[in-house]
Amino acid sequence: MNFSYGFVVILFLFFCSFAQKFSIIKKGNSIEITKGAIRGSVAWGSYENTVNSTGWGVLNIHTNKKYSPEEQAFAAGYIESYLTHQWIWIYWQNYLKNEYKHGIKKNIRRFMSLQFNFWRKHIKNNDNDDMYWKNQKLIFEQFRGLWNGYKKFGKEPMTLEELYFLNSVGDLPTITDKFEKIHSENSMLDLQDKNPDELYHECSAYIKYNNKSNDIIFSHNTWRPYYAMLRIYKHYFFPWTKNAQPMSFASSPGLIHSKDDFYLLSNSQQKRFGVMETTNSFFLKKLNERITPNSLLSWQRILVSMYFGQTPKEITKTIGQFNSGTYNNQWMIINLNSIEKNAQRKKNILYIGEQMPGKYIVKDVTSILINQTYWASYNIPYIKEIFESSGYLKKMELGKKEYNYTGSSRALIFTRDGARIHSIDDVKKLMTMNHYKTDPISNKPRNQIAARYDLEIDSDYKFPFGAVDCKIGAASLKYKTLAYCGPTHEGGLPPFNWELFPSIQHWGTPRVYNFDWVKMNPSL
Numbered sequence: 001m002n003f004s005y006g007f008v009v010i011l012f013l014f015f016c017s018f019a020q021k022f023s024i025i026k027k028g029n030s031i032e033i034t035k036g037a038i039r040g041s042v043a044w045g046s047y048e049n050t051v052n053s054t055g056w057g058v059l060n061i062h063t064n065k066k067y068s069p070e071e072q073a074f075a076a077g078y079i080e081s082y083l084t085h086q087w088i089w090i091y092w093q094n095y096l097k098n099e100y101k102h103g104i105k106k107n108i109r110r111f112m113s114l115q116f117n118f119w120r121k122h123i124k125n126n127d128n129d130d131m132y133w134k135n136q137k138l139i140f141e142q143f144r145g146l147w148n149g150y151k152k153f154g155k156e157p158m159t160l161e162e163l164y165f166l167n168s169v170g171d172l173p174t175i176t177d178k179f180e181k182i183h184s185e186n187s188m189l190d191l192q193d194k195n196p197d198e199l200y201h202e203c204s205a206y207i208k209y210n211n212k213s214n215d216i217i218f219s220h221n222t223w224r225p226y227y228a229m230l231r232i233y234k235h236y237f238f239p240w241t242k243n244a245q246p247m248s249f250a251s252s253p254g255l256i257h258s259k260d261d262f263y264l265l266s267n268s269q270q271k272r273f274g275v276m277e278t279t280n281s282f283f284l285k286k287l288n289e290r291i292t293p294n295s296l297l298s299w300q301r302i303l304v305s306m307y308f309g310q311t312p313k314e315i316t317k318t319i320g321q322f323n324s325g326t327y328n329n330q331w332m333i334i335n336l337n338s339i340e341k342n343a344q345r346k347k348n349i350l351y352i353g354e355q356m357p358g359k360y361i362v363k364d365v366t367s368i369l370i371n372q373t374y375w376a377s378y379n380i381p382y383i384k385e386i387f388e389s390s391g392y393l394k395k396m397e398l399g400k401k402e403y404n405y406t407g408s409s410r411a412l413i414f415t416r417d418g419a420r421i422h423s424i425d426d427v428k429k430l431m432t433m434n435h436y437k438t439d440p441i442s443n444k445p446r447n448q449i450a451a452r453y454d455l456e457i458d459s460d461y462k463f464p465f466g467a468v469d470c471k472i473g474a475a476s477l478k479y480k481t482l483a484y485c486g487p488t489h490e491g492g493l494p495p496f497n498w499e500l501f502p503s504i505q506h507w508g509t510p511r512v513y514n515f516d517w518v519k520m521n522p523s524l
Helices: 003-015 069-099 108-124 132-153 159-168 174-177 188-194 286-290 300-310 312-321 339-345 367-372 384-390 393-397 409-417 426-429
Strands: 021-027 030-035 043-050 057-063 204-210 213-223 223-225 231-237 247-251 262-268 271-279 329-335 350-356 358-362 374-377 466-468 469-474 482-487 519-522
Touching: 021 247, 030 069, 030 312, 043 069, 057 069, 057 300, 057 519, 069 132, 069 159, 069 231, 108 132, 108 174, 132 159, 132 300, 159 223, 188 426, 188 519, 204 271, 204 367, 204 426, 213 271, 213 426, 223 426, 231 482, 262 469, 271 300, 271 312, 271 374, 300 312, 312 329, 312 350, 312 358, 339 367, 350 367, 350 384, 358 384, 374 409, 384 393, 426 469, 426 482
Parallel strands: 057 231
Antiparallel strands: 021 030, 021 043, 043 057, 204 213, 204 374, 213 469, 223 466, 231 247, 247 262, 262 271, 271 329, 329 350, 350 358, 469 482, 482 519
């Protein structure tokens, strides 16, 4: 890195907070960027850099349905790179330094190359005009536009392979663990290896059904290493098929999806869905044999399911097609339509899909949501077959409490508090909760709803890792979401300060995370 240039870029990103609109104009076979939202342009958008005041940047991108779906998709990726290319490079540098200090090994790169070719080949050879692969082509075009935009506007070198790796940050840990047993000391995989009885996974999720107001509230906090706290809240308006829905989601630079997997899909009051996930794992090494490059990565499967699925059941089932066995999750698809009617029938409000290598199972769990008034998710499979086949049962039988679906710390906290809260403000408190000093269920800051490993006293666990945000959506909020950035500082906890971990590269992130809730309202 040219230090002087990188330092100037970071200062620019911190203090440049205005949101100016730009458009992509098509001229013959070429495109160009121009200022303003121009009528007739292929795409237009804006980026507001409020990272230093709220923790979030905000990105809005629209495409024009008068152009072909492929033109819209390419333009969407292209303008995103134009608006955020500085952030993309910085985020990649932080990731590479902390996860792959000595570079990404040849066998991992080969796996990813084979998988990329599988994706591209099936898109190109879609002779039967299969709708699934037609839709995958639009995701491919959006990624291709992102790459071409970065080539054009990026000031620092970055390869196509690197941008593909960046979009695949959710899948890479599983692929890396398949091949490599030695990881960088700041890697989440290294933390897992050093403490094999800990769940270094990602996320707590909670869904509340308020039967008095017929409101559905859904919330999610992402767990990850703190170096990755470069956050962008994105709003996509892509009318490239009749089923595509405007999408708002928490994301990171360079990702055309939400690595957190918290989405609100909403094109009218008649058609709105929430999408969340929490990560599961597997502990039987033989399952690595089922992880093959002849598959689709999680972000490719989730995007195609959401862009074009018309019902919660259809979205959930589509996620499981071409299962890669990487980034294994419990997916939750929440139906925000006809709530009262579906609640009476106790079906069609909440579907879950649980994935492991070689297996994906879908289940309607609306009856549980209605009967106990909430659903909670915390990195342990609910479906018995997935729980047992992944190795959680074996861990539990060895006395490992935190692998117990009903007996882990978060399970017990959700059981105690889940049914007695009702409002959005209640959900805010629950999902930023870390009462390790006073909670009789767990006195460890890592075993709370919003984990903070950085507050651990034991040096074996103390590390800047844990819940890095919180997001809330609700039927009553319509198109809006609420977002909180940074490790929780509620209940008197100290705001996270990077001065405590100076050796970890975290370019571009705020020094102190002392932010409050903000309302994310898509710019129509």
